[in-house]
Amino acid sequence: MSTDPRADGVPLAAGYQRDHEVHPPLDYPGYRSTALRHPKRPLQLLPHMLTEVTGPVLGEGRIGETDNDLTRQHEDEPQGQRIIVHGQVRDSDGRPVPNTLIEIWQANAGGRYRHAVDNWPSPLDPNFSGVGRTLTDAQGRYRFVTIRPGAYPWGNHDNAWRPAHIHFSLFGQAFTQRLVTQMYFPGDPLFFQDPMWNSIPDEKARQRLVARFDYANTAPEWALAFEWDIVLRGRESTVFESEVDDG
Amino acid sequence: MSKGETTPSQTVGPYLHIGLPWPDGPYALAEEAEGGFWIRGTLYDGAGAPIPDGLIETWQADPEGRFDHPDDPRGAQAWPGFRGFGRCETDAEGRFGIRTLKPGPVPGLGGAMQAPHIDVSVFARGMLNRTVTRIYFPEEAEANAADPVLAAVPEPERATLIARPAEDGYVFDIRVQGKDETVFFDI
Numbered sequence: 001m002s003t004d005p006r007a008d009g010v011p012l013a014a015g016y017q018r019d020h021e022v023h024p025p026l027d028y029p030g031y032r033s034t035a036l037r038h039p040k041r042p043l044q045l046l047p048h049m050l051t052e053v054t055g056p057v058l059g060e061g062r063i064g065e066t067d068n069d070l071t072r073q074h075e076d077e078p079q080g081q082r083i084i085v086h087g088q089v090r091d092s093d094g095r096p097v098p099n100t101l102i103e104i105w106q107a108n109a110g111g112r113y114r115h116a117v118d119n120w121p122s123p124l125d126p127n128f129s130g131v132g133r134t135l136t137d138a139q140g141r142y143r144f145v146t147i148r149p150g151a152y153p154w155g156n157h158d159n160a161w162r163p164a165h166i167h168f169s170l171f172g173q174a175f176t177q178r179l180v181t182q183m184y185f186p187g188d189p190l191f192f193q194d195p196m197w198n199s200i201p202d203e204k205a206r207q208r209l210v211a212r213f214d215y216a217n218t219a220p221e222w223a224l225a226f227e228w229d230i231v232l233r234g235r236e237s238t239v240f241e242s243e244v245d246d247g
Numbered sequence: 248m249s250k251g252e253t254t255p256s257q258t259v260g261p262y263l264h265i266g267l268p269w270p271d272g273p274y275a276l277a278e279e280a281e282g283g284f285w286i287r288g289t290l291y292d293g294a295g296a297p298i299p300d301g302l303i304e305t306w307q308a309d310p311e312g313r314f315d316h317p318d319d320p321r322g323a324q325a326w327p328g329f330r331g332f333g334r335c336e337t338d339a340e341g342r343f344g345i346r347t348l349k350p351g352p353v354p355g356l357g358g359a360m361q362a363p364h365i366d367v368s369v370f371a372r373g374m375l376n377r378t379v380t381r382i383y384f385p386e387e388a389e390a391n392a393a394d395p396v397l398a399a400v401p402e403p404e405r406a407t408l409i410a411r412p413a414e415d416g417y418v419f420d421i422r423v424q425g426k427d428e429t430v431f432f433d434i
Contacts, residue, residue: 012320012354012356013318013320018433019253020433022252022253022254022255023255023256023375023376024255024256024257024375024376025375026374026375026376026378028375031258031373031375033372033373034373034374034375035293035373036292036293036294036296036373036423036424037292037293037298037371037372037373037374037423037424038373038374038423038424039378039423039424039428039429039431040293040424040425040428041404041428041430041431043431043432043433044396044399044400044430044431044432044433045399045432045433046379046381046396046432046433046434047355047356047396048434049353049354049355049356049361050308050314050318050319050353050354050355051306051307051308051314051353051361051364051366052366052434053318054306054314054316054318054319055306055316055332056306056330056331056332057315057316058332062269092252092253103266103267104266105262105263105265105266105267113262113265114265115261115262115264115265117261117262118261118262129265130265130266131265131266165257167257167259167260167262167263167266169259169266169267173318174318175306175366175368175434176434178304178368178377179254179256180256180257180258180259180370180377181254181255181256181257182257182260196257196258196375199375200255205252205255206255208252208254208255209254209255209257230254231252231253231254232253232254233253
């Protein structure tokens, strides 16, 4: 068998649905840092071919024993409200996304990140790094134990505060499905003035970033629970056929 | 659930460096594996200033143009020491580097072959969603001329997608905005 793909007629897997309307624009004046960090030329349409419908398969080797429990990564327990954050990763056709890497990072209970350039006057917690990772199971489900993060001030506008949030990074199963986002908590009073929140054009899409308080999965005398499902792009229904062309 | 109800993107923010870098991130080809080279570059903003709070990710085929993934219809095939995926945070001067192998040509649509290329995601504070670009290779003039993705890019801008040769591999700078703005793709 030839290893020269030019000699093969290669059927390409279906591409992924485009979902631009869901995402914030790259140019959003309310978030000042976008000003010099968005392309001004129109984006070029990239058809989804092999490089785009494949992606890294990252497995157990990347996950340590306490990576999904941010309250057990140090000698003692961190300060703050212990919470369980769990949910399912699906695509927009409702199919679970199994065995995919999820990475999270967050501020501590007082709203401070363990990062060199975060120096607002709220103390670091020696027992909290604020970094976790896990793989979804066969049903696309994930679960973290962590501390409810605090809100924190920033310099975007007068008296600006970020609503409490946890950063989530997901790979899905294809380069095209890659997503980095933030999970918020229900009823946060800071949404109205937050440009990250307001940058999402559709109110219903914003609400999809808010976890649901999940009393049923609360661990009695231990931890509150929040449920947050994440939906990645589903597949197009059309399969393109690359034709044999050996000249 | 109806179609399109996907989860919106949000920025990685200023503190991505606590959550995303991996010690072996830059090694799309394992450190000890032979035959690799570096792709190094600097990420610039619209004022020409380096972006120190950014992250680059790369994804590419192996030297035979194949992917170690179930959706490669020719069958997933692993190349020794090769992950195909690289991740590197930018440093204080906006610099990044990925150690990898040169990908082979990759089948495209309608029988057309794509020139060797690497897909790139760019994340940064100030970006509400990732931006996506591609790296092509300077010694592949003929394949680049026939590449359907490059062909769709206006000619004067194509050069922004072609790496430059360097002593230990290639240089690929990324200019998010302004003069010589890199071409970015709607993915």
